[in-house]
Amino acid sequence: MSTKTQNPVRVRIAPSPTGPLHIGTARTALFNYLFAKKAGGSFLLRIEDTDLERSDKKFEKDIINNLKWLGIKWDEKTYYQSKRLSIYAKYLERLLKDGKAYYCFCSEEELEAKRQYFMGIGKAPIYSGKCGELSEKEVKEKLGRKENSIIRFRAPEKIVKFKDLIRGALEFDSALIGDFSIAKGLSSPLYNFAVVIDDFEMGISHVIRGEDHISNTPKQILLQEAFGFHQPEYAHLPLILGPDRSKLSKRHGVTSIADYKKAGYLSDALINFMAFLGWNPGDQREIFSLNDLEKEFSLEKVQKAGAVFNISRLDYLNGYYIRKKPLKELVKLSAGYLKSAGLVKSKYDAKYLAKVIGLYQGRLKKLSELPDLVDFAFKDGLEYGKELLKWKNMTDQEVIVSLDILQEILSKISPKKFTKENLEEILLPVAQEQGSGDRGKLLWPLRAALTGKESSAGPFEIAEVLGKIRTLKRIKEAGELMK
């Protein structure tokens, strides 16, 4: 379309710092980012921090840090509504002066009673417009007396129509909206007002946001029209839902990106997962990096219906990305989990860590699972009951025999030859023979003795990582336990 070349694509994400970066906000950010990238446009970040009471610097930091962590980068400086108060005041005054907005002095109780009344008789709970009739003099007097007031927009009666890029043509009757509030005062604009001003001032071309904003859109359009602003394009994304199919929120469990990060989810997995909550490439491919998405994303392929957040799918993707991660990187990502579990010091042996983690790279779903899996590689003595050493219904005596055989054979292997391949070559035939085909008679006690666990990586690779000395020591300790 020719208009596209004239109007550069500029989109934004506008989170309120009233909580940590939420998965829904992150997904909206991602879609905006992808849309901008694909179109060669700009993606902006605007912090909507006008609600001083609920806004918090720490949440602002959380939002910024986690967007970065996800790899969602924004262009230009970060915008803050709190630094733009004079801009809103200017526009508010203009509306007031033109008679397109007015002060309303109705009490909350009064409003609430009216609302209840309208609902009771089956009508839309709209404001009566009462204060819109006040004379200039009356308004001045009331303001002079510092009566509680808000500013309302005098909504013209009309059918508001707009085209949603995802949902098609939408229309609303403004008579059912009524004169809505736009500010608590000159210096405290409300959401619907501030967005309109900001999006205009920032030259936003496309407003891509959650479906929960559909019913705000006609109000915003009315405001745009009052100012003569150019109307941006709209695209309302389906919501992310909890298992009960209501909008995903804290009561459904973990919703912040920071918590997923802490639990050991990789940003690659989260990105891939979030992209597929409401979008797909139209074919059978499922694995997409951020880079792939930047090339392939399109709003036409965005779903209309809400998408339930399905953790088992995230787990699957996370396991996949952990397996694909270069070991060196995985070590860096994992070290923190081992440190906080007290298994390694802040200065750790990266080579050894790589060996240990390599053992479990194929078995992990989340990095946070690591400490419980690999603690045996860092501890000196293991604690377990002797029953653990028994494969199927082996007797104590049989276990002792197996351990003796292991002790004897392994002690003859030189430390240098203590490799997975070598150990396998030597032990497998022995295990075959000793167990009369059931190799578990030798291998299970070995593995249990080395790890103190029912399940783990394979015995040969573990023996290699532990080395000859520790391996023999643990077999000996197991033998002592059996006595």
Added chain:
RNA sequence: GGCCCCAUCGUCUAGUGGUUAGGACGCAUGGUUCUCAACCAUGUAACAGGGGUUCGACUCCCCUUGGGGCCA
């Protein structure tokens, strides 16, 4: 309560008037295997209901039902 949005396996989804309704996760079974994963194979399971339109509807229209969102 008013307005608005939505509706394919349990979940994420492909499908755009004619398909054995496809894939992925999950689950189940088998293979591999000392264990747990991973991997491979197979299986399980869906067009909410009712009317139209049409030679023919998952697909288009209407209604109902259900779910959700906003308005405080």
